[in-house]
Ligand SMILES: Cc1ncc(COP(=O)(O)O)c(C=O)c1O
């Protein structure tokens with residue numbers, strides 16, 4: 001447990017002692033009109049740009065300008081194997097083995113490709129279980145998979161719901177659903193960290209439960225990657241997908257990550273969609289071969305990837321490799337705990353935090369409900385230089401990220417909230 005204090009001095013002292021303090025200056029922080037830094041609390045939506053990114057992208061633009069097609073082989077970072085330059089550091093970020101990880105496509109696309117392999121319904125086992133407040137894209141994706149296989153999406157979708165009057169999900173309720181319908185559920189697909197409440201699920205527990213009932217288990221880790229220690233390999237999950245534009249700071253709409261557990265690495269019987277990038281690298285360019293599938297997560301690639309986007313991912317992952325997810329989450333727990341402490345000072349009747357209190361059951365995001373508030377509260381915060389996120393009906397999400405947010409940011413945010421609430 002940390003001992004927090006009120007007052008700006010405490011925040012400034014924490015910043016001075018912060019081992020990661022130098023990193024804030026390695027990001028572009030959006031500015032207010034008067035030139036001061038905004039209080040940026042939306043790393044859970046779009047992470048900030050590392051100052052290095054431009055040089056990484058320019059390297060590829062320059063090589064393309066000078067080399068044309070030869071850049072595939074002759075560029076400083078040859079384009080043909082470019083995705084391989086990302087694999088090890090991405091695997092470290094999500095706690096996986098390199099053979100289990102690949103960067104490809106975009107998030108919802110990867111979710112569909114994973115379901116092509118891991119959602120293999122039969123007449124009797126065809127349902128998909130998701131959390132009731134799943135991110136809409138995930139819900140739409142699984143509904144369309146149900147329809148694609150000829151099932152009714154209302155009958156086929158099983159929702160894990162919070163209890164009446166609660167927001168967070170309870171594992172006993174998941175167990176009850178599985179006891180009742182486990183034999184009918186083909187796939188469990190959960191957001192590893194829920195986008196709305198910020199609840200970080202116990203991936204291993206869910207996977208073990210699901211596997212006990214014969215279900216496949218996958219996670220959307222969009223809000224987990226770069227935010228919490230996911231330990232995907234140890235979780236035993238069949239697959240996971242995530243994006244790189246949130247906590248992985250790789251730019252709007254950048255390419256996504258994909259994890260396939262090692263035990264599936266050499267399984268050539270799994271149904272999948274393929275393209276030339278799923279084919280053996282050694283003979284890919286012979287062009288007329290029989291299909292020879294690459295082992296591991298790489299074998300799920302289809303196309304040659306956009307190098308410019310990958311360059312931005314490399315810029316960011318190089319920073320993650322330097323710092324390590326362990327140090328980041330250590331600071332994160334302290335920073336978010338401090339934020340929680342300051343919010344509680346504002347009065348627990350006025351402000352309710354719906355995110356779990358246990359630091360092991362959340363990442364950096366706190367989802368806050370303010371009594372009788374509507375969107376005007378969020379608008380006032382915006383006017384005061386705070387970039388946060390409003391989610392209907394009444395939740396403000398704030399994500400102080402350890403790479404670039406300071407204790408002072410959190411202090412100033414709480415002060416601004418106090419001022420607005422007292423108006
Ligand atoms: C949990 C989750 N799933 C899906 C998406 C959408 O992903 P994309 O538009 O990158 O496919 C997001 C964020 O945009 C998300 O947070």
Ligand SMILES: Nc1ccccc1C(=O)C[C@H](N)C(=O)O
Pocket residue numbers: 044045046135195253
């Ligand atoms: N990619 C975006 C494009 C436009 C607006 C928002 C997004 C988000 O990523 C939202 C994010 N999934 C969230 O949980 O807030």
